[in-house]
Amino acid sequence: MTTLRVWLSRLRGALSGRSRAEAELADEVQAHLDLLADDFVARGMSPEEARFAARRAFGGVDQVKAVHRDQRGLPAMDAFTQDVRFAARSLRRDRAFLLTAIPVLALGIGVTHMFLTIVYAHTMRGLPISRPDRVLYISTFDDRTPDRPMSYPDFDDLRASARHFEAIVAYTSAAVAVGDEGRAPDRFEASYVSAGAFEALGISPLRGRGFEAADHRPGAAPVVVLGRSAWESRYGGDPGVIGRSILLDGAPATVIGVLPGRSGFPGTASMWLPIEQRRGLTTAPRDARTLRVFGRLNDAASESNARAEVAAIMSRLEARHPGTNRAVRARVVRINDRFFGRIEGPWLAFLIAGCLIVLVSSANAANLVLARSLHRVREVAVRTSLGARRARIVREQLVEALLLASTGGAAGLAVSSTGIRLFANAIPGGTLPYWIDYTLDWTTGMALVAVSLLTLAIFGLVPAMVASRVDVVGVLKDGGRRQASNLGLRRWTTAFMAVQVALAVVLLATIALGSLAARGGLDTDAAVATTEVVTAALNLPAARYPAPDDRRRFLQQLLDRVQGAPGIAAVAVTSVLPRQGGAESRLHTDGPPSPNGEATTLVVAITPGYFDALALRIAKGRDLTEADGHAGARNILVNRRFVEQFLQGTEPLGARLAVSTPGTADGPPQWQAIVGIAPDIRQRGAPDAEPIVYQPLASLAPATSTLMVRSGMAPSAVASVLRETAGALDSTVPLYRIQTLAQAVYDAEWNPRVSARLATTLALLCLLLTTVGLYAVTARAVSLRQHELGIRMALGATPARIARLVIAGVRPPLLLGLGLGLAGAMAWDRAFPSGQPRLGASDPRILAIVGLVLVLVAVVACYRPARRAARLAPAEVLRQG
Amino acid sequence: MPPSSSEVPYGTLDLIVLKTLAAMGPLHGYGIARRIEQVAEGALALNQGTIYPALLRLEQQGWVKSAWGTSENNRRARFYSITAAGRRQLAAETETWARTVSLVSRLLDRES
Numbered sequence: 001m002t003t004l005r006v007w008l009s010r011l012r013g014a015l016s017g018r019s020r021a022e023a024e025l026a027d028e029v030q031a032h033l034d035l036l037a038d039d040f041v042a043r044g045m046s047p048e049e050a051r052f053a054a055r056r057a058f059g060g061v062d063q064v065k066a067v068h069r070d071q072r073g074l075p076a077m078d079a080f081t082q083d084v085r086f087a088a089r090s091l092r093r094d095r096a097f098l099l100t101a102i103p104v105l106a107l108g109i110g111v112t113h114m115f116l117t118i119v120y121a122h123t124m125r126g127l128p129i130s131r132p133d134r135v136l137y138i139s140t141f142d143d144r145t146p147d148r149p150m151s152y153p154d155f156d157d158l159r160a161s162a163r164h165f166e167a168i169v170a171y172t173s174a175a176v177a178v179g180d181e182g183r184a185p186d187r188f189e190a191s192y193v194s195a196g197a198f199e200a201l202g203i204s205p206l207r208g209r210g211f212e213a214a215d216h217r218p219g220a221a222p223v224v225v226l227g228r229s230a231w232e233s234r235y236g237g238d239p240g241v242i243g244r245s246i247l248l249d250g251a252p253a254t255v256i257g258v259l260p261g262r263s264g265f266p267g268t269a270s271m272w273l274p275i276e277q278r279r280g281l282t283t284a285p286r287d288a289r290t291l292r293v294f295g296r297l298n299d300a301a302s303e304s305n306a307r308a309e310v311a312a313i314m315s316r317l318e319a320r321h322p323g324t325n326r327a328v329r330a331r332v333v334r335i336n337d338r339f340f341g342r343i344e345g346p347w348l349a350f351l352i353a354g355c356l357i358v359l360v361s362s363a364n365a366a367n368l369v370l371a372r373s374l375h376r377v378r379e380v381a382v383r384t385s386l387g388a389r390r391a392r393i394v395r396e397q398l399v400e401a402l403l404l405a406s407t408g409g410a411a412g413l414a415v416s417s418t419g420i421r422l423f424a425n426a427i428p429g430g431t432l433p434y435w436i437d438y439t440l441d442w443t444t445g446m447a448l449v450a451v452s453l454l455t456l457a458i459f460g461l462v463p464a465m466v467a468s469r470v471d472v473v474g475v476l477k478d479g480g481r482r483q484a485s486n487l488g489l490r491r492w493t494t495a496f497m498a499v500q501v502a503l504a505v506v507l508l509a510t511i512a513l514g515s516l517a518a519r520g521g522l523d524t525d526a527a528v529a530t531t532e533v534v535t536a537a538l539n540l541p542a543a544r545y546p547a548p549d550d551r552r553r554f555l556q557q558l559l560d561r562v563q564g565a566p567g568i569a570a571v572a573v574t575s576v577l578p579r580q581g582g583a584e585s586r587l588h589t590d591g592p593p594s595p596n597g598e599a600t601t602l603v604v605a606i607t608p609g610y611f612d613a614l615a616l617r618i619a620k621g622r623d624l625t626e627a628d629g630h631a632g633a634r635n636i637l638v639n640r641r642f643v644e645q646f647l648q649g650t651e652p653l654g655a656r657l658a659v660s661t662p663g664t665a666d667g668p669p670q671w672q673a674i675v676g677i678a679p680d681i682r683q684r685g686a687p688d689a690e691p692i693v694y695q696p697l698a699s700l701a702p703a704t705s706t707l708m709v710r711s712g713m714a715p716s717a718v719a720s721v722l723r724e725t726a727g728a729l730d731s732t733v734p735l736y737r738i739q740t741l742a743q744a745v746y747d748a749e750w751n752p753r754v755s756a757r758l759a760t761t762l763a764l765l766c767l768l769l770t771t772v773g774l775y776a777v778t779a780r781a782v783s784l785r786q787h788e789l790g791i792r793m794a795l796g797a798t799p800a801r802i803a804r805l806v807i808a809g810v811r812p813p814l815l816l817g818l819g820l821g822l823a824g825a826m827a828w829d830r831a832f833p834s835g836q837p838r839l840g841a842s843d844p845r846i847l848a849i850v851g852l853v854l855v856l857v858a859v860v861a862c863y864r865p866a867r868r869a870a871r872l873a874p875a876e877v878l879r880q881g
Numbered sequence: 882m883p884p885s886s887s888e889v890p891y892g893t894l895d896l897i898v899l900k901t902l903a904a905m906g907p908l909h910g911y912g913i914a915r916r917i918e919q920v921a922e923g924a925l926a927l928n929q930g931t932i933y934p935a936l937l938r939l940e941q942q943g944w945v946k947s948a949w950g951t952s953e954n955n956r957r958a959r960f961y962s963i964t965a966a967g968r969r970q971l972a973a974e975t976e977t978w979a980r981t982v983s984l985v986s987r988l989l990d991r992e993s
Binding site: 005006009010024025027028029031032034035036038039057058059060061063064067068071072 | 909910911912915928929930931933934937938940942943952954957958959
């Protein structure tokens with residue numbers, strides 16, 4: 001392969017030091033000339049004559065060197081590196097341009113990449129398991145319920161008769177309390193899994209072993225596998241924990257292994273147990289559908305065959321068990337399709353926003369490049385007339401754009417990773433399932449390259465085409481003015497700038513709206529977001545506290561003991577903390593039925609002293625008392641908003657109402673009497689208060705509730721008091737999520753907070769891009785009109801007048817954009833009502849502020865070009881023309 | 882027709898250089914140029930510089946190799962020598978050349 005060898009040699013030549021080869025050639029040629037001259041001298045010439053004769057005989061030294069050079073390396077590559085050097089040099093000279101174009105590109109690419117990465121992580125990345133395309137998720141549905149899990153008997157039959165699957169496994173999740181000697185108990189999310197679950201997903205334990213067949217036999221000794229996070233947080237990563245017996249919900253189980261981090265089942269489980277250990281599960285009836293089921297296909301099986309097989313088995317089950325399985329069908333999808341693949345709702349908005357940003361920023365970059373290339377029209381014309389080929393000039397422009405795009409891409413990566421870090425940190429730990437991973441991988445890396453190339457295509461190609469169309473004669477004749485203004489881009493630029501301004505108007509208006517709406521929060525917000533209240537969730541294991549009376553007794557003892565501890569001002573228990581929701585319930589009153597459908601209210605269960613713990617006062621009537629805390633107690637509180645909405649015009653105190661869980665059959669209403677009116681506290685994110693019914697916690701005594709303790713002590717001191725007190729009462733009851741109420745509220749509100757931050761980022765970015773865009777357009781206009789402005793000045797126009805003339809140039813896009821933005825804000829109001837009467841994005845107050853901001857932006861953008869115009873020296877400009 | 886010096890026929894310089902190196906052993910660029918001129922006895926107008934691109938070509942093909950050394954009158958010079966692959970190439974090329982020449986001359990003879 002001679003040609004290959006030649007190419008390799010050339011490649012080596014191109015890559016290796018060019019100066020060395022050059023020096024050697026020079027030496028060699030010099031040696032040749034010297035030898036030749038020696039000969040001539042020997043033939044009797046004078047040294048002077050000999051040197052000339054030698055040169056003549058040799059031929060053109062420089063031509064030989066040039067041929068040598070081209071042959072030595074790869075001429076195309078040499079030319080490319082030359083172009084890169086040239087572009088880098090010419091860019092470095094134009095620092096003002098670089099300082100605008102690079103940040104514009106970096107922000108555009110970075111923010112877009114950040115959005116893409118987030119969307120990708122949530123909707124496309126897939127589970128980190130081996131060959132996920134061979135794992136099918138099997139759920140059921142019938143005429144009434146579109147999607148439900150599977151019952152144990154159905155799962156067992158399916159597992160026994162399916163032939164196309166290597167394994168079919170089921171799991172279900174529950175919280176367990178973990179206790180062992182000498183440690184405060186913890187609460188973990190656990191998955192109960194059937195035999196072969198780890199193998200089916202290709203997960204092997206980090207330490208110890210997974211479950212074996214013997215562990216799944218009925219009556220087998222209870223065992224547990226820890227997740228890495230549980231192993232590290234509770235046992236400090238001690239390998240000695242394997243083989244030890246720990247208490248799960250009060251019952252002993254042996255730790256047999258630890259799973260690696262970032263693995264497990266769809267969900268946030270950090271502990272695994274054999275499904276047979278879940279009490280009553282394997283003997284549950286056929287219509288108790290609680291199991292999530294998936295199977296791994298045989299190597300030989302096809303997906304469609306497997307689907308048909310599952311369908312056949314389900315119809316057999318229907319025939320055999322008509323009572324429980326009538327019309328129950330299976331839905332079989334790839335496991336990643338079950339959890340990923342749907343880009344909708346906020347993700348779609350994210351994606352659109354990302355694309356808009358990159359378009360806007362690269363169009364802005366195009367404007368900047370265009371403004372810059374207009375300065376160079378003359379240079380291009382001169383070079384073309386001297387014989388430079390158009391292709392070469394376009395290539396130079398593209399190389400310059402490539403440099404810009406790659407620098408912008410690299411800086412964009414920094415922007416993106418910072419943004420993603422901020423985004424991820426804003427989400428409280430444990431909120432997202434383990435598979436959501438924002439790290440840069442091959443796909444997101446390629447996305448970055450693709451986005452950078454997209455910007456390159458937009459801001460690189462257009463100006464390059466424009467430059468290549470330069471009409472040489474015209475430019476050389478009139479200095480490029482007519483040429484530049486004939487490029488026909490003006491209308492496009494105006495339209496583009498107007499859209500950008502409109503976008504900025506809408507974004508700014510919605511943000512202003514958001515902050516106005518937030519200011520309209522409740523006066524209890526400050527009282528709730530307090531660090532003086534420490535909260536701790538607790539979970540009473542069903543094994544030890546089966547009956548409500550048991551739980552009631554424990555909670556009462558706990559309350560009494562904590563209350564008695566030194567430094568504690570008030571203590572209460574609630575079913576759910578402020579901002580963390582509540583039980584959405586149907587409301588029944590004595591009054592006529594509500595005209596707009598069923599009335600609903602949130603229900604929160606509390607102990608007496610809840611409002612004391614929050615340092616809030618009952619608005620009217622009385623608080624709940626110990627006497628209301630019995631099983632048959634019928635007294636409740638409602639909040640003000642409830643009275644406004646449902647009890648308008650009647651005496652609320654003493655009025656009766658009933659609540660029931662939606663979807664349950666209508667029994668006779670359990671009437672309850674209102675004894676007091678509570679202040680409005682937001683249970684959910686909405687800025688407005690919602691109707692809330694406060695029931696005595698003791699009448700329900702739920703297994704999971706949250707302690708609230710007000711004291712003047714440091715939160716950590718309170719936490720240890722709580723742990724000690726609860727531990728002394730029952731060492732198997734875990735207290736978890738111990739934090740201040742302020743922290744709990746902050747965590748609970750992450751979603752609106754993160755959305756608001758993203759929106760603010762977008763708006764600021766849009767504003768920045770608008771500024772840059774207006775600047776580029778104005779600067780370009782000034783360079784184009786230099787000659788005209790010079791004449792005006794020569795004829796007596798004052799600098800102020802010239803500056804006004806320049807500023808007038810941004811008026812059309814600005815006015816058009818404000819108009820479009822107004823329309824956009826009104827459309828926004830219709831699409832996303834703010835939830836507050838008389839307040840919307842098109843509110844005149846908001847639009848006035850936004851308009852003012854944009855005018856300011858325009859002034860900032862025009863300042864430099866206007867000043868430059870005003871300082872033009874007419875004589876100089878006219879002489880140049 | 883009076884004998885006049887002509888350009889080196891296109892594509893033959895490489896062959897001539899290879900033949901020269903095969904016949905003379907290692908030579909520097911000037912030595913090769915002088916030898917070619919000697920053999921041509923003035924029938925060839927050689928721009929001596931053109932042998933350097935030719936030498937680079939041959940070296941890239943692996944037919945010659947080079948090393949720095951000292952010339953007869955004590956000047957540093959780069960000496961080229963033919964490789965085994967170069968000898969094989971020379972043999973093949975020589976044969977091709979002979980065939981081409983005989984073909985062309987046969988054609989020319991017949992037509993005249």
